[in-house]
Amino acid sequence: MPDLRTARLLRTAATRIALALAATASPSLLGAQGAVASTAPSAALTPADLLDVRTVSAGDYSPDGRWLVVRLARRGDGLGFVAARDGDPSYTRPAPARLLLVNTATGDTTAIPGAPRTIGALAWSARSERLAIATRDTVPQLLIWEVAARKLRVQSLSGARLAENSDLSWTDDGRIIVAIRERQWLNEVQARFDSLVRGPISVQVGTEPFLAWDVLRRLGTRAIVVALTPASARLDTLIPASHITSWSASANGQRISWREDRNAKTNYDGGPANESRLLTRALIGTPRDSVRVVFPSLRGVTVMQAIDSDRYAFARDGAIYVASLSDTTPRRVAGPAPRVRGDSARGNDEERFSLAGISPAGDAVVVSSRTGLHLIRVTAGTRRTIGAVTDTIRGPRVALADWSRDGRTLLVSTASRSTWNRALIRVNLTTDAIDTLVRDGRLYGAPKLSPDGARVAVTIGENGHPPDLWLGDVVGFALKRIVESNPQLASRALPSTKLVAYLDADGRTQFGVLTLPADGGRALPTVFSVYEDFFDDSFDATTMLLASRGYAVMKPSVTFETGYPGEAWLKGVTASANKLIEMGVADSSRLGVHGTSYGGYATNLLITQTHRFKAAINISGKVDLVSFYTDSPRLGVRNVNAAEKTQDRIGATMWEQPQKYVQHSAVMFADRIKTPLLLVTGGEDHNVPAINTREMYFALRRLGKPVEWVNYTNGGHGIPMTNAAEFADWHNRLLGWYDRYLKPTTATVPASEQPQSLR
Secondary structure (H helix, E strand, O other): OOOHHHHHHHHHHHHHHHHHHHHOOOOOOEOOOOOEOOOOOOOOOOHHHHHOOEEEEEEEEOOOOOEEEEEEEEHHHHOOOOHHHOOOOOOOOOOEEEEEEEEOOOOOEEEOOOOOEEEEEEEEOOOOOEEEEEEOOOOOOEEEEEOOOOEEEEOOOOOOOEOOOOOOEEOOOOOEEEEEOOOOHHHHHHHHHHHHHHOOOOOOOOOOOOOHHHHHHHHOOEEEEEEEEOOOOEEEEEEEEEEEEEEEEOOOOOEEEEEEEOOOOOOOOOHHHOOEEEEEEEOOOOOOOOOEEEEOOOOOEEEEEOOOOOEEEEEEOOEEEEEEOOOOOOEEEEOOOOOOOOOOOOOOHHHOOEEEEEOOOOOEEEEEEOOEEEEEEOOOOEEEEEEEOOOOOOOOEEEEEEEOOOOOEEEEEEEOOOOOOEEEEEEEOOOOOEEEEEEEOOEEEEEEEOOOOOEEEEEEEOOOOOOEEEEEEOHHHEEEEEEOOOHHHHHOOOOEEEEEEEEOOOOOEEEEEEEEOOOOOOOEEEEEEOOOOOOOOOOOHHHHHHHHOOOEEEEEOOOOOOOOOHHHHHHHHHHHHHHHHHHOOEEEEEEEEEEEOHHHHHHHHHOOOOOOOOEEEEEOOOOOHHHHOOOOHHHOOHHHHHHHOOOOOOOOOOOOOHHHHHHOOHHHHHHHOOOOEEEEEEOOOOOOOHHHHHHHHHHHHHOOOOEEEEEEOOOOOOOOOOOHHHHHHHHHHHHHHHHHHHOOOOOOOOHHHOOHHHO
8 A cells, every 4th residue: 555645645646637637628619500608517418528528548657667658638639630631641630639747656747748749659768768759740740858857859850751650669779769751752642642532533443453542551651760869860771661560679779570561462351361571680780681581471470579579479370389580480389280281170269379468578478268368488388377268158358458567467357248347457477476456347448557567557437437547556456546537527417327238139148338317217218329239338428418418328239140230230229129118217209229330320221120219310321232332442442341251241242142232221221211310421431431321311302201411521430520510510410319309398409509400
């Protein structure tokens, strides 16, 4: 337990941060019709409240463990997204955040000055005296924070452009390893993007190896990795210009390894079938061109490299191997032996492993299998279970959460699959002791161990509310809240959450997350927010907004069968509705349903199969799988692969099973829809183009069905983040649509804020 002085300092720090956050809250935002939103205390949340919500996360500790980097991001600071530039490698979606440095011993904080920035990589120098910060704003910059002087400066790159996706790493001699662009890179990117978007004439030829947007996207990986000397801005090339998908340098700066894209053409299989290779070279004592190919192909291989040595581990075909970058003979430490050609046997599934982590020194690895999480000591060859799974269906989820930099402490997270029962477990690699630090119903997010494993920073949330950041001693799990992320919500009566179990139409147990108004209630108007699986009660701003206006909101889970995905929502969502009616929560005559993206697609399919819902909203969801198939130019072959192999679960090409593409196109069955439907699209949505969703509007209009289509001309996928007015308009339309059909005698959106079509 910390002493009383430390505890008092931590409490004082938390109060200081909360007051600072409240003091920097944004001014009132204009509503959809230009009216100024009220700042008076109210039980109900407003769109302005949602823009003011802050997210807190812990970054890295300094090597000496004295400082912890903390990011604070306010949602409204992300407004101004230019969706028209999706697919432009030189453009990064704005996600500004502020940086704080927390003194881990006292809780005192230092705010790194300046306006919120879109932050990329961060890296501490070896002696903890400097923090390098890569920004991803319009013009990417490398910033350096001098800890002792408390000064922030822009680091010169001798005229080079910092790569938007650059990682950062310091060497022991004080240089910074960064990725930069070639001199003509920006001009080439802009010329290609403008040609595809603005023309005036754009020609694409089927015999070319890559789709035109793939060529542009691959330019985003083309970079040069250099060692920068801060004082002189000298750049020494470590990796010449190539398609580098990732790279890592050893802590002492003596070796660098990287992955290189080796695709020769657009790959229609996607994902694991993409081709890349792993290369390495020593930076000291060898010729500059002495590059070794570690893996000529990484297809089907997962690799993790130790931070403090040249050791690495990899998984392939269910087996785990360890090796070093200086040798050529890997050693198998778990899993089946390589298959003999012609042998199709898989062996025991319980003895097939995937790689979860490697120690900083590379002397131990953590692997997972159907039986749980296991620690393997590389030298001794011993294996020990550190998180058991006894039931692969309903057993707990077990994952490696963090590994301390000194290699002596592991954190393992576990979570029940049937209740909100979560735990953090410490594994002491020195004593082999395993201790449960905490077990309760709260959500523990991204725990970070200090370098010596003595302290832990972790976000903690519950009841669907935004999480706060806590810090303290691992022993006894003696934590104090150091950042209260959203003190401004204290004036709001926030909704509460509940886990609900139910049986779907096939008799399978499913779970859903139910959010209720703060004062509860019975026979409530109930909205179902649909997608795939839901279990955790994490913060969902739109759900909280609806519940604060008197709606019960259920996020149900469903089970899919490849080839027949459309049945899943009929079997699962309607079963969850039956359960809530049985519980007395839902009014069976006032049910609504909506979803975003795949959830919007699900919503449209669902209302072609049932008339139980009195209102429905499809947000950025496709309605025609035939025209959607192959039509995602800025996403490459994503929509092809989704239908054939992944999310859409058709399981075949359109030419192999054309009838299934028709069966899963809601527009083909528009005549069966009786539920009033609101369609919401973004004119610059390059994931699900508005031109697809609008097919449903014109079909229902032709059929004389109740339908409205709202298109945000400059909006992208999902909620428009163009400006505050459109953000508010989107949420007020959602509320207004449900109020019209589920609360016909009341209106929770003031008339002055209602979009015109809802007045």
